[in-house]
Amino acid sequence: MVAVKLDGVATAKAVKAELAERITALTARGVTPGLGTLLVGSDPGSLSYVAGKHRDCAEVGIESIRVDLPGTATADEVRAAIAGLNANPAVTGYIIQLPLPAGLDENAMLELMDPDKDADGLHPTNLGRLVLGVGGEITSPLPCTPAGIVEMLQRYGVPISGRHVVVVGRGLTVGRPLGLLLTRKGLDATVTLTHSRTVDLESYVRQADILVAAVGVAGLIKPEWLKPGAAVLDVGITRVVNPETGTARLVGDVDPSAVDVAGYLSPVPGGVGPMTRAMLLRNVVDAAERSLS
Numbered sequence: 001m002v003a004v005k006l007d008g009v010a011t012a013k014a015v016k017a018e019l020a021e022r023i024t025a026l027t028a029r030g031v032t033p034g035l036g037t038l039l040v041g042s043d044p045g046s047l048s049y050v051a052g053k054h055r056d057c058a059e060v061g062i063e064s065i066r067v068d069l070p071g072t073a074t075a076d077e078v079r080a081a082i083a084g085l086n087a088n089p090a091v092t093g094y095i096i097q098l099p100l101p102a103g104l105d106e107n108a109m110l111e112l113m114d115p116d117k118d119a120d121g122l123h124p125t126n127l128g129r130l131v132l133g134v135g136g137e138i139t140s141p142l143p144c145t146p147a148g149i150v151e152m153l154q155r156y157g158v159p160i161s162g163r164h165v166v167v168v169g170r171g172l173t174v175g176r177p178l179g180l181l182l183t184r185k186g187l188d189a190t191v192t193l194t195h196s197r198t199v200d201l202e203s204y205v206r207q208a209d210i211l212v213a214a215v216g217v218a219g220l221i222k223p224e225w226l227k228p229g230a231a232v233l234d235v236g237i238t239r240v241v242n243p244e245t246g247t248a249r250l251v252g253d254v255d256p257s258a259v260d261v262a263g264y265l266s267p268v269p270g271g272v273g274p275m276t277r278a279m280l281l282r283n284v285v286d287a288a289e290r291s292l293s
């Protein structure tokens with residue numbers, strides 16, 4: 001079997017085309033959506049993601065406002081930047097690019113955001129709404145990577161309801177909120193959340209109808225662990241720098257030969273990453289629309 005590629009670039013393009021129409025309608029009503037990014041330090045991965053987010057905004061007609069602080073910034077300086085983004089009327093939504101440099105308390109900073117401007121769905125109020133909203137209409141921003149995973153599965157017609165989703169990784173931006181989202185009424189997956197202390201990871205992976213790997217350990221998931229025909233979504237990103245050329249290559253958590261066993265495969269790069277960015281744009285547009293009603 002050769003897996004169907006879950007093409008994040010093409011799917012994100014379709015999402016962005018739909019968003020561009022909604023942005024045109026918003027602008028006609030006098031609302032210009034604006035995405036702010038707060039980046040502290042100069043981690044190469046973070047610099048690349050933030051640049052991508054600003055390119056995406058330009059593509060669909062969202063203003064973007066970039067705030068960059070040096071890696072030496074103090075907690076007070078970061079708090080002041082957050083207060084500035086909360087107060088800036090041009091910023092209808094923003095993100096704090098994670099991870100923050102060691103020594104800055106991420107959770108404390110996320111808590112200072114205006115939850116109505118939280119484009120990542122990572123403010124405690126919005127994570128709380130995700131927990132409270134067992135079913136029904138979603139009226140708060142969802143974390144972008146989980147939302148992107150669900151959107152991609154749905155657009156490819158991969159069945160979720162009643163299926164066993166095995167998530168590898170319990171991080172704030174992917175694993176933990178993904179379990180909450182997939183078990184909601186309407187999506188109705190059965191979720192097993194595994195992590196670095198899980199005993200016999202392979203035995204869980206083997207049971208997965210849908211596998212999501214989000215730990216950042218290159219090649220962790222072996223093809224022979226997979227149930228043939230499973231949908232496999234690789235979310236891990238390890239940057240491997242070639243010492244001779246200095247260029248970085250992105251390597252996922254899933255051994256690439258999984259393509260011969262899986263039914264669907266979302267690769268790195270070109271899979272969930274572009275969908276994450278598309279969902280960030282969707283959160284900004286959703287929030288701008290909510291501000292009108």
Ligand SMILES: Nc1nc(=O)c2c([nH]1)NC[C@@H]1CN(c3ccc(C(=O)N[C@@H](CCC(=O)O)C(=O)O)cc3)C=[N+]21
Nearest residue numbers: 048049095096097098099120144269270271273274276
């Ligand atoms: N507050 C916050 N929100 C996030 O959503 C967030 C974050 N912090 N910190 C880091 C992670 C990681 N992340 C990615 C987004 C896009 C790609 C992406 O577009 N990847 C491309 C390749 C990009 C490249 O070449 O560098 C791809 O997979 O095809 C990857 C990773 C968002 N994150």
